Amino acid sequence: MLKFWIWLSELRGLQNQTRLALLHHFGSPEAVFYADREEILLTDGMTPEQAARLDDHDLAGAQKILGRCEELGISLLTIQDAAYPRRLLNIYDPPCLLYVRGRLPAFDEEAAVAVVGTRSCTPYGVACAEKLGYGIARCGGLVVSGLAAGIDSAALRGALRSDGRAVAVLGNGLDVVYPRENQYLYEDVAAAGCLISEYPPGTRPVGSHFPRRNRILSGLSVAALVVEAPERSGALITAAAALEQGRDVFAVPGPIDAPASVGCNQLIRDGAGLVSDAWDILREYEGRFPEKLCAPGQTAPRPQVTGYQTEKAEPARPVKPLVDPAARGLTDDQTALLRAMDEDVPMLVDDLIEQTGIPARRVLSALTLLEIEELVTQHSGKRYTRAVTLRE
Template sequence: MPSAFDLASLLTLHQIHIDFEQLDKVTTYFGSFQNAVQASDADWQASQILRPSQQKAFFGEQRDFCLQRADEALIWCEQDAQTWLTIYDEAFPENLKNIDKPPPILGVRGDVEWLKQPQIAVVGSRHASQSGLAIAQDFAKYLSTQGLTITSGLALGIDAMAHQGGLLGAGKTIAVVATGLDRIYPAANQHLGRQIASEGAMVSEFPLGVQPKAFHFPQRNRIISGLSVGTLVVEAALKSGSLITARTAMEQGREVFAVPGSIHNPQAKGCHQLIKQGAKLVESGQDIFEEIVDVLPFELSPAGEKNVLSSPKSSQEKMSASLKTSSQKLLEWVEFEPISLDELAVLSKMPVSQIQADLMMLELSGHIEKLSAGRWRRIK
């Protein structure tokens, strides 16, 4: 911990998004954060520590604004289950402390103890298929049941389902967000965000009041992977934030896992690329758990059922009980590759009207999903 450490002064510098490398220079040049905050604009100019955008945000009257926001941040952390965790604190997660360019300060809503727990990052597309969403929740639930904490980014799609799966197990979940912790983004995840803060933790390196901006998300992704012993990508296009998270995980020396999908699914192409680059292909949560169990910092204590993923036999039994005979027959012709109505009519030799009725029944029961151009594919 630097001499004359002062949280209020660090929170003042936090308002201009000062990074850890700059903080080292601050303590070397000014002696303490408090001295730095009180230093003149000329002294700061001479130090050449700040970037031009930071100078603009800190010099002159802007200094008073930063001091005011720091006071508000101190008041914020006086509330229950809200705190600022600095890289100088013993409670700061060790995994994150050791990455390249670690965040100097984290806001936490929830229980900071969750940050000490072994974590698996689960990320993927915001525009995931129904199959991808189900897989994300199943994997997260299984791993959380084994005692692992599920870490993701609170985005729509795969992230949201991963958080929901994590909440169902003993390990719970952590949401790393790209805004200040006084807001939840996206708005559609307001309820989920509050539940995560209540049962797990929400984390951000950004000051209060910060709104979502495009360049914040790649910055956030290094924290998602940095907190975790490994990253699982469920569905991802070739150009997506999930691949940035996976690449960051590789650079940080962490394990990367990917779920394969159909060659016709553009949301699977990113996963296939990762597998070609050395990511481990996984088909169940158990595949991941067995891969990382030797690198976990301590023995986990699974709670509840050992494996929440249904076996093929039990899935088939449930399907048979819930579907009528004609729907079961049609399902035999619907594979995981997309198929059209015309193709189904030729293969099944069933009337088109009956096929349409059974397709609707299968879609409602969650066995298939409808794609564009009048095609369907099986999801379980």
């Protein structure tokens, strides 16, 4: 029942990782609610202090939040629901519970791009954000942003102007408008897409919420785009989270003497993709979402090859080298990833994480080493194939 999900999510003094460990151990928040102290202490990483927090069985607050959600038309999405995005599920620290207002997209089927940047932006930054938000939506992508003042709001306005969908992830309750001047933008985004938060209605915007929110922004997306960011900016936190999650990072270049562009220029120097228009990003995912994306000037995505064309003989392919994992001194993680991969069909990092059960950080580290050893091939959109044949 949803009241138990709210109860577990709102218990003070518990880290999200503790909640995830409890769900893994007990299977449901209701089972956690009725568990005794001795059994709770068997949960991985559980301390007596944390276990004591679970003695609070007052459901009044949860019932109040549930009633408020019904009044506002807010739906609740738990980590165990089928509609919970697999992309988000596979990050290191996925939220146990999300509050949603509007229509939740099927994120795993979308070329979603997290567009972020500074609140203290320049006219150049605003113009770029609106142009890129418009272009991403126009070409079939999905703009995800934070609804903060500045770059976030400009990107969402651009997406809405193209009659596209948009998603905003908030660091406060969905009934709290922040900043206040974004009231109409809130309503427009909810109508054209959805608003998402891991915080219940009534939660005020607190500084510590926004870095936490950033992991959801990047976790829902295939890439993160930083439009304008000074040397120290929350947008760079989103970029760091995206890299940690195995997402691609792009940035808009700015004048070398512009303080608002220092962060973006550094990202590009360190390997982020340079962006001057939306297709600079989306072309990387055209093969992954052929029925969604279309280049500027095209009226529709290119059709899939069907019928007799699919039966044409393929040219002979070279035989891949035979590799014995033990003889090469490969780790268990590297061997498991190689065995999970296909030689022909590129696989997403998220799919490899799910198939092997290896944590995201270890998967990314192992893939990097395998690529250096030329045992795997990386394709656009962070997809991988095995470059060798394994000896059984």
